[in-house]
Amino acid sequence: MEPPFMKAAYFTELGGPGVIRHGDQPLPGPEAGTVLVRVAASAVNHVDTFVRSGAYATELRFPQVVGRDLVGTAELIGPGAAGRFSPGDAVWSNSMGFGGRPGAAAQFIAVPADRLYRLPPGVDPVQAAAVLHSGATSHLALHRHGRMSSGHTVFVGGAGGGVGSAAVAMAAQAGARVICSSSRADAGHCLALGADVALDYRSPTFAADLRDAVQAVSGGRGLDIHLETSGRHLLELAVDLLGRGGRIIAMSGISGTDPVPLGKLYTRDGSILGFAISNATVAELADAASAVNALLAGGFRARGVSPRPLAGAAAAHEALAAGTVHGKIVLVP
Numbered sequence: 001m002e003p004p005f006m007k008a009a010y011f012t013e014l015g016g017p018g019v020i021r022h023g024d025q026p027l028p029g030p031e032a033g034t035v036l037v038r039v040a041a042s043a044v045n046h047v048d049t050f051v052r053s054g055a056y057a058t059e060l061r062f063p064q065v066v067g068r069d070l071v072g073t074a075e076l077i078g079p080g081a082a083g084r085f086s087p088g089d090a091v092w093s094n095s096m097g098f099g100g101r102p103g104a105a106a107q108f109i110a111v112p113a114d115r116l117y118r119l120p121p122g123v124d125p126v127q128a129a130a131v132l133h134s135g136a137t138s139h140l141a142l143h144r145h146g147r148m149s150s151g152h153t154v155f156v157g158g159a160g161g162g163v164g165s166a167a168v169a170m171a172a173q174a175g176a177r178v179i180c181s182s183s184r185a186d187a188g189h190c191l192a193l194g195a196d197v198a199l200d201y202r203s204p205t206f207a208a209d210l211r212d213a214v215q216a217v218s219g220g221r222g223l224d225i226h227l228e229t230s231g232r233h234l235l236e237l238a239v240d241l242l243g244r245g246g247r248i249i250a251m252s253g254i255s256g257t258d259p260v261p262l263g264k265l266y267t268r269d270g271s272i273l274g275f276a277i278s279n280a281t282v283a284e285l286a287d288a289a290s291a292v293n294a295l296l297a298g299g300f301r302a303r304g305v306s307p308r309p310l311a312g313a314a315a316a317h318e319a320l321a322a323g324t325v326h327g328k329i330v331l332v333p
């Protein structure tokens with residue numbers, strides 16, 4: 001018999017990291033169509049800080065538990081969810097904690113069965129939690145919005161980070177030619193993931209180096225897809241390097257106000273497509289989940305995974321907002 005309360009990291013008003021409390025919250029029941037999951041690991045992502053601060057507006061139900069990604073074990077199966085999952089199944093979800101749904105940074109969570117996926121056998125829950133959001137984001141950005149095909153030339157900025165690393169790996173696995181930017185220390189990591197060229201974003205010759213790399217790798221056709229995950233954009237250059245019909249996927253830099261070089265964009269049939277995984281449908285998320293499971297089963301892992309107790313949620317948000325996190329913080333209840 002479980003106690004009627006569980007530990008959780010939650011907030012009761014929008015604000016800075018200090019609004020997050022760690023304490024008791026009512027233990028959820030397995031409502032119709034949901035599975036009650038015992039959480040083993042819950043990742044802390046940039047978007048969690050946007051939800052908590054209000055920078056990303058979404059329906060919240062206070063007290064709102066923080067966090068969208070979790071890995072755990074199915075505990076109780078609610079009416080209507082039987083047959084899809086059984087108690088003891090290793091499972092994960094990456095779309096909780098916004099849109100009126102409870103959050104992941106808790107000992108237990110009731111997850112709608114259509115937002116729950118099986119974890120591939122043998123994958124460590126903490127390691128898996130660190131890949132869910134970045135892997136699903138990369139898949140939807142490249143395949144759904146970028147319409148990536150084998151032979152495309154793809155640029156990935158911020159390739160040393162979570163989304164960037166997954167994007168390099170997924171693009172290379174899909175047969176694309178990948179040019180990426182990272183800190184110099186991360187170049188070897190990017191090449192090992194399958195990048196053809198890894199450029200140092202701090203180099204004074206970065207723009208010229210990127211221009212040369214796009215020319216050489218694409219055979220002069222230009223970029224098919226430009227994916228900048230660092231939040232720092234060079235749109236004038238990005239548009240100039242687009243090939244005919246190329247696509248810039250805008251998905252980072254929540255306070256960005258960069259001007260668009262419109263003339264250069266429309267004359268190459270180029271497009272800038274905004275994308276936020278928070279808007280993905282249940283079907284799109286399920287498609288992305290298959291890609292994430294393939295990534296995990298293939299041995300892809302996040303770097304610098306740092307497990308912390310649930311009580312460390314506020315400090316984790318603080319560190320993420322301050323830009324001092326290199327890797328992924330994972331909360332372990």
Ligand SMILES: NC(=O)c1ccc[n+]([C@@H]2O[C@H](COP(=O)([O-])OP(=O)(O)OC[C@H]3O[C@@H](n4cnc5c(N)ncnc54)[C@H](OP(=O)(O)O)[C@@H]3O)[C@@H](O)[C@H]2O)c1
Nearest residue numbers: 046137158160161162163183201230232251252275276277
């Ligand atoms: N739209 C969506 O659906 C969606 C989904 C997930 C994430 N995101 C956004 O995507 C971004 C990346 O998320 P993440 O989880 O991958 O973050 P992350 O792990 O912190 O990675 C960010 C990376 O950017 C690098 N970087 C910083 N400045 C750079 C520059 N000028 N050029 C190239 N790289 C630079 C950092 O490198 P250093 O280590 O050298 O500083 C770091 O490796 C965040 O802004 C996040 O909010 C959006």
